[in-house]
Amino acid sequence: MENFKDLKWYSQFFRKCSKCGTCKSAYSYGPPPTFATICPQGEYFKLDSYFGSRSKSFLGHAILENKVDLTDPAIQEDMQKAVFSCTVCGGCQSQCLLDYKPWIVDYIEQMRNHLVNMGIGPTKAEKAYQEKVIKDHNPYGETHSSRFNWLKDVKDLKTDGNTVYFAGCTASYRRTEIAKSTASVLSKLGEDWAVMGENEYCCGSPLLRAGLRDEPQKLAEHNVDYINDQGFKTVVTACAGCYKVLSKEYEKWWGLKLKAKVLHTSQYLEEKMQKGGLKLNKVNATVTYHDPCHMGRHMNHYEVDMEGKKQWKGSFIQIDKVGLYETPRNVLKAIPGVEFKEMYRNRDNSFCCGAGGGIKSSYPDVALETAKTRVQEAEKIQGVQKIVSPCPFCVTNLGDGAKALGSKMEVVDLIQLVDQALK
Amino acid sequence: MDKKDRIYKVLTQIVGDEKWVSNSPVDCWCYSYDMSFVRPKMPQYVVLPQTVEEIQSIVRLANAEKLPIVPFTAGTNIGGLCIPEQGGIIIDLKRMNKILKIDTESRYAIIEPGVSHAELAQELYKVKARFGWPVGPPSASVLAAAINHGIGGITGRYGLNSQQITSMEVILPTGETARVGSCAIRPDAWHSLLPLPRLDGLFQGWLGTTGIVTKLGIFIPPVPDYVHIGTFSAQNLVDMEKFMRNFSKYEYHDDFTAISWWLSQVPIPYPFVEKPKGAAEWNGYCVMYGFTEKELENKVDTFNKVIASERKSGNTIDATDVPEESKRGRTQLPSQIVGSTKNYCKMGGGGISWPGTFTPSNKWALVYDQWKDIYMNKLSPALSPAVRVTMYRGTHYGMLRLMTPFPRDRPAEEANAANGIVECLKVLLDAGGIPYKPPVAYQREINQRADPGYVDLIMKVKDMLDPNHIMNPGKYQVR
Numbered sequence: 009m010e011n012f013k014d015l016k017w018y019s020q021f022f023r024k025c026s027k028c029g030t031c032k033s034a035y036s037y038g039p040p041p042t043f044a045t046i047c048p049q050g051e052y053f054k055l056d057s058y059f060g061s062r063s064k065s066f067l068g069h070a071i072l073e074n075k076v077d078l079t080d081p082a083i084q085e086d087m088q089k090a091v092f093s094c095t096v097c098g099g100c101q102s103q104c105l106l107d108y109k110p111w112i113v114d115y116i117e118q119m120r121n122h123l124v125n126m127g128i129g130p131t132k133a134e135k136a137y138q139e140k141v142i143k144d145h146n147p148y149g150e151t152h153s154s155r156f157n158w159l160k161d162v163k164d165l166k167t168d169g170n171t172v173y174f175a176g177c178t179a180s181y182r183r184t185e186i187a188k189s190t191a192s193v194l195s196k197l198g199e200d201w202a203v204m205g206e207n208e209y210c211c212g213s214p215l216l217r218a219g220l221r222d223e224p225q226k227l228a229e230h231n232v233d234y235i236n237d238q239g240f241k242t243v244v245t246a247c248a249g250c251y252k253v254l255s256k257e258y259e260k261w262w263g264l265k266l267k268a269k270v271l272h273t274s275q276y277l278e279e280k281m282q283k284g285g286l287k288l289n290k291v292n293a294t295v296t297y298h299d300p301c302h303m304g305r306h307m308n309h310y311e312v313d314m315e316g317k318k319q320w321k322g323s324f325i326q327i328d329k330v331g332l333y334e335t336p337r338n339v340l341k342a343i344p345g346v347e348f349k350e351m352y353r354n355r356d357n358s359f360c361c362g363a364g365g366g367i368k369s370s371y372p373d374v375a376l377e378t379a380k381t382r383v384q385e386a387e388k389i390q391g392v393q394k395i396v397s398p399c400p401f402c403v404t405n406l407g408d409g410a411k412a413l414g415s416k417m418e419v420v421d422l423i424q425l426v427d428q429a430l431k
Numbered sequence: 432m433d434k435k436d437r438i439y440k441v442l443t444q445i446v447g448d449e450k451w452v453s454n455s456p457v458d459c460w461c462y463s464y465d466m467s468f469v470r471p472k473m474p475q476y477v478v479l480p481q482t483v484e485e486i487q488s489i490v491r492l493a494n495a496e497k498l499p500i501v502p503f504t505a506g507t508n509i510g511g512l513c514i515p516e517q518g519g520i521i522i523d524l525k526r527m528n529k530i531l532k533i534d535t536e537s538r539y540a541i542i543e544p545g546v547s548h549a550e551l552a553q554e555l556y557k558v559k560a561r562f563g564w565p566v567g568p569p570s571a572s573v574l575a576a577a578i579n580h581g582i583g584g585i586t587g588r589y590g591l592n593s594q595q596i597t598s599m600e601v602i603l604p605t606g607e608t609a610r611v612g613s614c615a616i617r618p619d620a621w622h623s624l625l626p627l628p629r630l631d632g633l634f635q636g637w638l639g640t641t642g643i644v645t646k647l648g649i650f651i652p653p654v655p656d657y658v659h660i661g662t663f664s665a666q667n668l669v670d671m672e673k674f675m676r677n678f679s680k681y682e683y684h685d686d687f688t689a690i691s692w693w694l695s696q697v698p699i700p701y702p703f704v705e706k707p708k709g710a711a712e713w714n715g716y717c718v719m720y721g722f723t724e725k726e727l728e729n730k731v732d733t734f735n736k737v738i739a740s741e742r743k744s745g746n747t748i749d750a751t752d753v754p755e756e757s758k759r760g761r762t763q764l765p766s767q768i769v770g771s772t773k774n775y776c777k778m779g780g781g782g783i784s785w786p787g788t789f790t791p792s793n794k795w796a797l798v799y800d801q802w803k804d805i806y807m808n809k810l811s812p813a814l815s816p817a818v819r820v821t822m823y824r825g826t827h828y829g830m831l832r833l834m835t836p837f838p839r840d841r842p843a844e845e846a847n848a849a850n851g852i853v854e855c856l857k858v859l860l861d862a863g864g865i866p867y868k869p870p871v872a873y874q875r876e877i878n879q880r881a882d883p884g885y886v887d888l889i890m891k892v893k894d895m896l897d898p899n900h901i902m903n904p905g906k907y908q909v910r
Contacts, residue, residue: 023840024781027466029507029570030767035549037763040556043549043569054479054526055453056506057461066461075471076456086457105767106777320778 009263012221015122018115019072020322022065024107031060031100034357044353046099048360048367048378057090060100061112067091068119084128091119092131093371095378096217097301097360107324110310120219133369134218142223145209146177147369156205158184162191169202172240172268174231174254176247177210178400186400189427190246190273196430197280201244207234213249213302216257218366225262228253232264239267246273246423248300248399249364252307272303273423274336274398281342288429290345294391295425297337298351298382298406299358300399307331308356330356336398336422343429349389359385361397363405379409383417398422435475438496442478442520445488451479451526462503462513462521466776467784468837468849469511469870474501474521481526483600483608483645490643491606493520493901501903502639504544504572509784510868512579512638516905522643524572530554531646532621539597540651541621544574544644548765560651561585563592564764574647578635580789580867582821582830584718584764587684589652590824593635597623598648601634604641604897612648621648633892638868639903641896655720657727660758661734664711665689666747668796671713672820674748676792678717678737679826683730686761687822689715691799693815694834701779701836702812714751716761775817779836782845786856786873787832790864795820795831801858802833810851812844831864874908 034046045051050059057063067090070076076083094116101112123129130138137147144152158180159165173194179187194201209231212224231254235243243266245251255270271279280286299305309329313319333355341348353359362368362378383406386395395410395417397403407419432440435454442452453459454476463471475498480486493500499519506513515521528545535558542551548562549569555561563583565576575581577592578599589595598612598621611630613620624631634642665671671689679687692706693699695714706712717734721727741748760766768774776783790798799818806814814835821830833855837848849872856866856873860880866873878886890909893900 026776035569057458086455
């Protein structure tokens with residue numbers, strides 16, 4: 009458990025940003041050398057105050073040392089825009105090489121919390137969905153009782169068993185085809201699975217991303233208590249955002265430990281594959297894969313020498329555990345007939361779908377432009393018909409991008425493709 | 432409408448969208464300082480034009496309003512060059528980021544200011560061409576580095592990056608456009624500055640005070656097929672320099688560099704640590720290329736013979752065997768790993784600055800000894816004398832620089848480093864070295880020593896080009 013640290017605590021790291029600007033684009037010598045844009049916020053706004061973790065270091069400095077007058081409503085508005093229009097995708101974090109690196113994503117969210125405490129956040133849209141989550145346990149303004157409407161056709165539904173499927177808000181209310189496919193896959197594989205029913209609340213991710221603390225804690229306590237009380241052995245989720253929160257953040261921030269193992273559906277499927285329990289039929293499709301930030305680079309684990317035993321106090325040593333990059337790819341590649349082609353920007357250098365960090369609600373133009381850019385990247389790959397991603401929120405935003413472009417590119421969840429292959 | 436709002440509105444009209452203009456202190460703060468020790472200074476506006484015409488209109492507005500303008504690309508220099516000494520308008524050129532042409536037959540490219548080393552490296556690799564990639568961040572601007580006499584991995588063979596300039600388009604401080612070099616005579620000819628008068632000199636090394644370069648032609652030589660990186664060490668800089676001087680007469684090197692023990696550590700130790708007993712104080716590398724095996728063999732053979740000959744005469748120089756990974760760092764540029772992004776800053780705590788200078792090699796050892804004395808004995812905490820020397824093309828001068836990391840969150844230590852840097856600069860100037868990309872603190876020291884006629888000429892040129900003194904004012908400390 010790390011507990012939330014205040015902005016001053018993070019200043020020991022963000023003041024180590026050299027302002028070199030390496031975070032503003034992705035680059036690798038190779039050979040061949042590869043260059044790519046990496047910061048959705050910076051690419052949209054272009055001002056240096058919006059670009060990469062470098063800008064956030066400038067802003068943290070301004071906030072903590074009163075370099076701008078944050079009592080002025082106009083400046084408050086500008087500060088909110090600069091801090092809250094970031095997708096918090098971590099693309100900049102992947103580029104940084106300094107001791108600032110391990111802390112960048114958490115620091116940006118703490119900066120948001122600091123502004124929330126000053127009354128300079130969350131955004132209007134985030135306030136609105138905060139209220140909806142408090143009232144109905146989901147950010148979409150739907151009634152809690154309708155959360156599992158998508159399950160109407162599922163026979164012999166259970167609320168106990170070895171495995172619980174944590175559907176999450178997006179799959180429950182907006183991408184029910186993903187929820188249905190997940191349920192279908194679990195059933196086809198003979199899993200003894202259940203749902204939480206009316207006891208599934210929002211995981212808390214949308215509120216955490218907005219810099220809120222108290223409400224997501226209540227949601228976390230509720231979900232953890234229920235899952236632990238029911239004695240589930242495994243929690244499976246098809247949502248990258250829920251996966252990050254359930255598997256990492258409940259314990260990290262609040263010491264709330266789930267007794268059950270938390271698996272993203274791709275991990276669940278890979279485990280089945282390794283045990284020989286996944287017999288997939290042919291699906292003819294040429295596909296590419298989009299890495300969700302919450303499942304990929306946000307799940308990287310950083311070794312930091314806090315005590316100065318190996319290097320110096322607070323030094324970043326290495327990434328000692330990488331996020332889920334290969335697992336979903338392994339599942340995708342295991343489907344007969346699927347021709348897999350990699351995006352130019354992938355894994356640590358993947359370009360965000362544009363929906364994260366509360367942006368889809370608060371700054372929909374940024375979200376849509378980012379999604380369009382990502383879809384256009386997929387369109388450049390010869391023969392690719394589908395973008396596959398294991399995240400309902402990425403699927404939604406990329407789908408919106410494709411629609412806005414009038415693109416023929418189809419955007420589907422990995423679990424949908426697997427469901428198709430299991431028929 | 433007050434002046435602030437009026438100017439904001441005009442800027443918006445010029446660039447066509449409020450999105451590309453800001454007068455918010457939040458945005459302006461992020462343009463107020465850089466990696467260096469130079470204190471923050473706020474602009475009043477930031478504007479992001481996309482065309483030459485838009486820049487011209489901004490410049491005319493600035494003249495009418497007597498507002499300073501400061502060109503900005505990536506903000507990654509370590510001399511505070513884009514920090515607006517007198518406020519005004521930052522003209523952020525990152526939206527002008529096109530590689531307009533790569534001509535492999537005539538071996539030049541035309542680029543806009545926002546093109547980064549990373550971006551150009553990617554494109555040149557595809558056509559087996561190269562440029563002088565620095566050890567700075569890949570995000571840095573090729574154009575800005577070139578016009579400010581940046582250096583790179585082929586400086587030993589071809590000269591400074593500014594010496595690779597083949598033509599340029601400039602917006603003058605009064606708003607007119609001017610072309611210098613072949614493109615001045617024929618719009619599509621960007622191959623050569625010569626034989627025309629070297630008017631490009633009005634815009635090179637002037638720290639963005641004489642105009643805004645909007646297009647640059649640069650020489651892009653082909654990548655040879657064969658490479659060898661010779662590595663060597665010496666116990667002292669006297670021996671190292673003697674060897675480098677003797678071998679450099681053959682002009683076989685693309686990059687010929689030596690670094691003190693403290694700079695060879697990754698990262699630079701902060702604060703000072705003692706060099707282990709027995710460790711060579713100087714290590715070097717010589718990057719040699721050949722278009723044929725035989726050409727390269729001859730170069731390597733000569734390199735080895737010069738080392739042997741020096742050793743016979745009592746020089747402590749010796750060939751060394753270093754891991755291939757370390758060698759690759761010499762040629763695999765631009766790099767996120769090598770240089771100011773990681774090796775230089777990481778331990779110090781984010782800040783980095785230097786006295787970076789052009790100095791004849793026979794002065795290197797003299798200056799280095801004094802630098803060591805200042806850093807190791809006169810500062811608290813003592814700092815690492817992390818020094819690099821590089822032979823430029825022709826050997827009549829080379830680089831001598833002292834990379835100095837410092838913590839951004841400890842003002843006393845930042846001041847300690849800044850003080851050390853300026854003291855070292857004085858020693859350097861007194862020995863005849865000249866700093867490049869100098870912050871204002873250096874400029875004062877330079878001017879104190881400068882020939883009055885030189886300062887007067889600087890003022891006359893500035894007055895002629897920039898009658899309202901709006902172009903990055905204060906950088907030369909002459910007005």
